[in-house]
Amino acid sequence: MAQPDVIGNNQSxxxxxxxxxxxxxxxWIATAAVFALTWITAQVRYxxxxxxxxxxxxxxxxxxEYIATFRYVHTAAFFHPPDAPAVAYPPFGAVLYRxxxxxxxxxxxxxxxxxxxxxAGVWMLRRAMMQRGxxxxxxxxxxxSIAALSFPIPALIERGNIELFLWIFASLGVVAFVRGRNxxxxxxxxxxxxxxxxxxxxxxxxxxxxxxxxxxxSIAAFIAVSWLSMFxxxxxxxxxxxxxxxxxxxxxxxxxxxxxxxxxxxxxSLFQYAKILAIILGVDSGRLTIYYYALFAVIFAVMFFRxxxxxxxxxQILAITSFMIMIPPVAYFYSIVELFPAWALLxxxxxxxxxxxxxxxxxxxxxxLFLPLFASFVFLTYPSVFIYGGLIxxxxxxxxxxxxAEAPLGVAPxxxxxxxAR
Numbered sequence: 001m002a003q004p005d006v007i008g009n010n011q012s013x014x015x016x017x018x019x020x021x022x023x024x025x026x027x028w029i030a031t032a033a034v035f036a037l038t039w040i041t042a043q044v045r046y047x048x049x050x051x052x053x054x055x056x057x058x059x060x061x062x063x064x065e066y067i068a069t070f071r072y073v074h075t076a077a078f079f080h081p082p083d084a085p086a087v088a089y090p091p092f093g094a095v096l097y098r099x100x101x102x103x104x105x106x107x108x109x110x111x112x113x114x115x116x117x118x119x120a121g122v123w124m125l126r127r128a129m130m131q132r133g134x135x136x137x138x139x140x141x142x143x144x145s146i147a148a149l150s151f152p153i154p155a156l157i158e159r160g161n162i163e164l165f166l167w168i169f170a171s172l173g174v175v176a177f178v179r180g181r182n183x184x185x186x187x188x189x190x191x192x193x194x195x196x197x198x199x200x201x202x203x204x205x206x207x208x209x210x211x212x213x214x215x216x217x218s219i220a221a222f223i224a225v226s227w228l229s230m231f232x233x234x235x236x237x238x239x240x241x242x243x244x245x246x247x248x249x250x251x252x253x254x255x256x257x258x259x260x261x262x263x264x265x266x267x268x269s270l271f272q273y274a275k276i277l278a279i280i281l282g283v284d285s286g287r288l289t290i291y292y293y294a295l296f297a298v299i300f301a302v303m304f305f306r307x308x309x310x311x312x313x314x315x316q317i318l319a320i321t322s323f324m325i326m327i328p329p330v331a332y333f334y335s336i337v338e339l340f341p342a343w344a345l346l347x348x349x350x351x352x353x354x355x356x357x358x359x360x361x362x363x364x365x366x367x368x369l370f371l372p373l374f375a376s377f378v379f380l381t382y383p384s385v386f387i388y389g390g391l392i393x394x395x396x397x398x399x400x401x402x403x404x405a406e407a408p409l410g411v412a413p414x415x416x417x418x419x420x421a422r
Contacts, residue, residue, distance in 0.1 A: 018133035020142065021354045023364040024347060028142060030371050035149040038379040063110055063160025066097050073098065074234040079243025086247040089162060091229035091240060092194035096165050110164070114157050117168050118147060124175070125344050132351040143344075150374035156334035166195040167337045173202060174317055174341040182206065182214035190221030194229070197248075198324040201300075205316060208309040257285050261388075265381040268393035269331040270296070289329070296327055303405050312410030314349050318342040318366075319404035326397035333377050336393070343370055349410040361407045369400055 020028070058064075068084035079086060087094045103109040122143045129139035147153055156163055173188035186206065192199035200222070206215035230240035259275050271285075274292045278285035300323055308319045321342045325335045346367055353360050372380060373396055377389030 017135045018351075018354065020134060020138055021350045023367060024142070024350050026364070027367055027371070028145070030368070031146055031149050031374065034371055034375050034379070038151075038376050041379055059158055060107055060110075060160035062162070063100065063106060066094075067101060067106075070098060070101055076235055076239055076243075078233065079239065079247060086250075087244075088247050088250070089244075090194055090197060090226065090248065091233055091244050092191070092225050093162050093196060094233060094244070095229045096162055096195060107160070110160055111157070113168075114164055117164070118153070121171065121340070121344075122147060125347065128344075128348055129351060132348065132355065134351065142347075146374075151376040152334055152336040152374060155376075156337050159334055161334050162195060163334050163337065166192050166199065167340075169195065170199050170202065170321075170338060171341045174345075177205065177317075178313055178345070182209075182211050183217055186214045186218035187221045190218050190225060193218075193222050194225040198328055201320050201324045204304060205320065208305065208316070259285070261383060263390065264388035265383075265390050266333050266377050267331060267390045268326060268333070268336070268377075268397060269329050269390075270326050270394050270398060271329040272391055272394060293327075296323075303401075307405040311404065312349075312408045314342070314345045314410035315404040315408065317345055318409065319401055322397045322400040322404065326394055326401070333389075333393075336373055339370065339373060346409060352411040356411055358411055360409060360411075362403065363407075363409055366400070366403050366409060369396055369403070372396055373400075 065085055066087050069078065069081050069087055071084070072078040072081050087097065089097070100106040100109055122140070125143040126136075126139040129142070130136060134142075156167075169188050169192035173185045173192060176182075176185035176188060186203075189199055189202040192202070203215055203218045206212070206218065227237065230237045230244070233240045233244075257275075259279070264272065271289075271292060274288045275285045278288055304316075304319060308316055321338050325331050325338050346363070349360065350363065350367075352358075353363070373393055377393065380389035380392050381387065
């Protein structure tokens with residue numbers, strides 16, 4: 001049986017128009033309801049004089065943050081600017097910022113990239129849904145409205161973060177991967193990992209399938225892109241390497257040790273719970289970092305290579321994306337956009353199951369977990385009763401990761417070896 005394909009090229013079209021499965025209809029309605037409740041809650045809070053909103057007061061602040069820094073590009077001062085913030089991203093991430101700044105209007109350029117990507121994403125899912133029998137109108141309105149009503153997408157654009165480019169690379173890598181184009185997926189995921197480090201987890205999918213050539217290519221592409229970026233940034237590869245590492249981990253250390261309203265609400269990293277433990281133990285949370293990474297490295301390795309590799313591709317993509325956005329000490333709300341490829345695969349899996357008249361146990365429960373993750377962290381935050389959106393969403397991501405190891409979420413399992421392949 002063919003794998004679910006995010007752009008539908010492995011599925012033959014059908015003349016019959018099928019209704020949207022009940023699970024997707026309910027998700028659609030619930031998304032609109034959560035959006036409406038968020039708006040109502042915001043109005044009530046405003047009327048009550050509660051102005052809490054730990055969001056940026058300066059729209060597109062992430063996009064504009066490093067303009068002054070790039071006056072020092074190609075010099076040692078770029079990594080330790082005297083009067084500007086240091087770029088807290090890997091070298092290729094810095095290059096992407098530079099590309100934006102080289103355009104006449106960086107914000108317009110960013111908007112055009114975002115609009116083109118959102119249009120392409122909606123079109124790909126629309127096409128795949130239509131090839132599974134869904135009408136053109138429903139196949140258009142469903143992904144379009146979910147994108148419009150889900151908080152992480154407009155929040156990412158409002159912040160102007162470089163996560164947009166990572167989202168594009170990672171998502172296109174998923175498209176290539178489910179189509180069996182492993183080498184293309186390897187290069188795309190290497191670009192994503194070179195933008196921010198955590199997408200390196202996608203490389204595990206090649207090991208799971210014993211695609212050692214693609215795995216080697218992903219490592220080589222990651223090193224090549226990073227090396228070329230350091231060569232361009234200058235003034236030397238050695239200085240660029242050490243300067244980038246210093247700034248990345250310096251930023252992670254500073255922000256990762258913060259424990260305030262903004263972090264509790266907008267940061268869904270599980271390291272937030274390590275901070276709470278550090279407070280209870282009366283120690284600096286930085287002392288727990290090595291134990292935190294070691295613990296979750298073991299958890300990921302055991303669960304992924306012993307259980308998740310024997311689950312369908314939907315489970316595997318969900319496991320990777322949920323894990324990679326909950327583990328970094330700094331993981332703000334906009335990084336949740338990385339869940340959309342996994343969500344799209346689940347949408348197509350629901351259609352495949354409906355056509356095959358197969359029941360996917362626990363599927364709708366898993367799908368419902370996306371609702372509070374796609375919602376605003378402000379809607380989930382009530383400081384007066386010690387409820388914080390970041391802590392809630394971190395736990396939900398952990399539950400998603402755990403569920404990816406359980407019942408199959410797709411019709412056609414894709415496993416790690418020939419003896420378990422269908």
